[in-house]
Amino acid sequence: MTKIDKDTIKEMAFWVRVRIPDEEAEVMAKEFTETLSWIGERLKNPEIQTVPPMVTPFDEQIPLRQDIVTEGHQTAAVLSNATDATDEFFSVPKMVE
Amino acid sequence: MTDLTELTLTDALKGLKEKKFSSVELTKAYLGKMEELRRLNAYITETPEKALQMAEESDNRRAKGEAGKLEGIPLGIKDMFCTKGTKTTAASRILSNFIPPFEATTTQRLWDAGAVLLGKTNTDEFAMGSSTITSYYGVTHNPHDENKVPGGSSGGSAAAVAAHMCAGATGTETGGSIRHPASFCKVSGFKPTYGRCSRYGVIAYASSLDEPGVLARSVEDCARMIEVMAGHDPKDSTSSHREVPEFHKMLDKNIKGMKIGIPKEYQELLPANWEKAVQFLKDEGAVLMDVDMPHTEEAGMVYYVISQGEATTNLARYDGARYGVRENGETLDEMYMNTRMKGFGQEVRNRMILGTFFTSAKGYHDYFVPAQKMRSLIKQDFDKAFEKVDVLFSPAVPIEPFTIEEAKHGAAKGRFNDNYLMPSCLTGVPAGCANNGLQVIGRMWDDATVLKVLDVVEMCK
Amino acid sequence: MTYRIEGKTGTWELVCGLEVHCEIISNSKVFSGASAEFGGEPNDHVAFLDAGFPGQLPVLNEKCVEQCIKTGFGLNAKINKHSVFDRKNYFYGDLPTGYQITQLFYPIVGEGYLDVTNEDGGISRIGIERLHLEQDAGKSIHDMHPTRSYLDFNRAGVGLMEIVSKPDVRSPEEAGDYLRKLRSIVRYLGTCDGNMDEGSMRCDINVSVRKVGETEFRHRVEIKNVNSVKFVMQAIDLEAHRQVELYEAGQTFPQETRLFDPENMETRSMRSKENALDYRYFPDPDLPPLDITDEYIENIRKNLPELPEVKKARFMDELGLSEYDARILVSDRETALYFETAAKGRDAKKVANWVMGDLFAALNREYIAIENSPVSPENLGALVDLITDGTISGKIAKEVFEIMFETKKDPAAIVEEKGLKQVSDTGAIEKMIDEILAANPDKVAEIKAGKDKLKGWFVGQIMKASQGKVNPALANQLLEQKLKN
Ligand SMILES: [Mg+2]
């Protein structure tokens, strides 16, 4: 059985770059553990071993694009929604290595 | 002149064609209705100036004899569709300043067919919900009872159609988000086969489930819109090359001898009009029979795992760096956290956190892949059923709309209560809900038959 | 000498694998229609997809698929008819969607190998684990502002082939030769320009060590983004020694990611956060699997250019070149192409000598790449022809070559212009010989007395008097006749 604790919730929150207060994480961990246990039970159904995973309903071949340049040279449009753009660059707080 | 907003899309087209009124007149009538009923909060963004300009251009085209299939028809567009130059928010604060520099393929096709943009309709934030209460722009009210929710997530579109604030509207389905509000607002809604309508320019929730579709006052209206929107798009790798029929011409109201299956598992709760509808279809000459869909009950759980897993990564791009509302921070990570914390509502944040688990190494192996296998079993249910019958018939949402208060206190959160809707989302089959709350589900790519049967179902009042 | 590290507790060996990212040569990016060309104004080669806009969807570039398959053949690898695109999730400024589209579970190319020369001069076979297709990230610039980083997405979405070797590398030399071979192959195939300075070929190194005789792997350290063959060799050597020292001091060290600092000649740990990442791979629902047919693969195979190993064998078998010459001449595509053009219909050995001798020397002296050589291969061939047919001597040819290198002119024109043609008019030569003999009666007497060696001195005088234009063989023959009289 998968047990999710508060710290796991907080770690997962960091993975998607949101914060969650301790109390909320506590509640979420408890509820999620219960949900997972319920889902886990249902997924024990041996029938699922007889079929492949279904990734998508789409059943056609992947389309291939010709290697030609059809886009770009639209810097103004690309930057038009940016909060902070300097000299044609997007500007963000200094990224640390 | 009578109130032009009373006309269905099909009748309005006829009136325009017969020059009984112009698109500008029709558009003005709708803009008037939008103003009058603004309290319903069906629209996030109204675009009256653009609408009038488009209507005028439409009238010019018609005068020159260049009328398209939807020439002059004013539409609402769910705010999940990117509209070039018009704010597109996904009902989220994080995109509350976003003006797309490109147009979704499906909406472009509507404009190319002559349609007019009235505005962008409200939805649950990033289409995550079934009551349109998680919108950053506030709840949409059900026009039939303003204390109630319109359903969701395409609640703004459904309410706008029901209240005659547009002739038709686009919607998107991931887990029932067209049929659910269609049912709650008593309008028609249609979700075509996954791959019929391009997802290009539609803000993603869960990519393997998202399917653009339509809501309107009648099945015929839906058919007219969807045949314009559907068709192969080279910009979407999951867009089908299959031919798109002229759906509205196939609605011949003849279902004699058609085999209609009623899934046993879809009969736990039945609405008041159910028995009458069954009898009606029999009277129309259809052959009704029970079918088994044994994995129906698992659909909600499978949806929960897959939609959250996919959503988490689809929403990773909203970080404030390139577009959208930014909240500053000392470091890049701080900026991301501040932006995403303030930018997303709680429901979205929670789904992203849990979705992270389902795509983590452990969650993927233990839950995501098994859920995808269960998805295969659900698909098998459909394959087997469609060996015996042409379409499936059931209620769409077997309950009455809940109040906004109830919804806020979690009534809508009854996590796995959309079981009549979800299996068809997971498998990608076409499905629609008539304006009497009854739904028809068909074989992959057999959208035409679904619409045809639905058109008959709708006659049963 | 087999690479070994002698420690206090015993002898250690290196266990190393390489992950090389090669930017694919194509006109447009792997999933968008923006230009894949290097350079450009910031954010100019950017489609909305490349900047991670909502609603944008990937569509696969057929050229990138073809380039991966070609490279797969170059690596003697299995081409997988079924491959799948996955999302690799992490947040970073240069990653516009928060995930990279790559191939984890089913790569387009499977196992293969490369044979490399080891430090003993022998051959080591380095296994290839896989080659997969993925997107490059954008560029973040940190030195334009004290507190800001600037983002440019021109490179975001350019196709990459990630080529992962098995942990078969046992010395820095093998690693170096592996990279050189790999570069040579992708350049031959035209799938990547192999330029490590511009970052079109980048290397991550996995290093571990173990006692000689051990069969299990100890835990490894990854060194990220090393950008020259020399640095790769240095980084491996340094890291291997660091690990041996730690083991021998009884210290443990984490399985982590490190950076190589060539200035201080050390490897350094990166933030530990990076190390703990779960990339949460799962198949990208926006892209159906890539299924290709035998016919498609066969079509690509049929049109492959000749690869260096095959070409080398042919140079030896058909053109009679030595192993050494053949190896040098096939080492890169441009040199081989130059040589083959110049040698067409000529004595290959003579042409090889000119290419590897005077041409290489001149190119090295002026830092010119062979594809930009001022002496075209056709002109070098023509120069060899002039020597072969006796128009000029080998000595004059060297002079002509230098003029060709400076002026780009063809050799016949230079010979004509400067009057460098060999004199073959026997009358004129005889006259010249008569004069020289008359001026040196004492030496003539000595020859007649049997001092044959002096004949060489006379030939030299003739050559000098004619400024090298006399064919030495002819001069010799006429001298003999005169002395007999
Ligand atoms: Mg790697």
Ligand SMILES: [Zn+2]
């Ligand atoms: Zn990589």
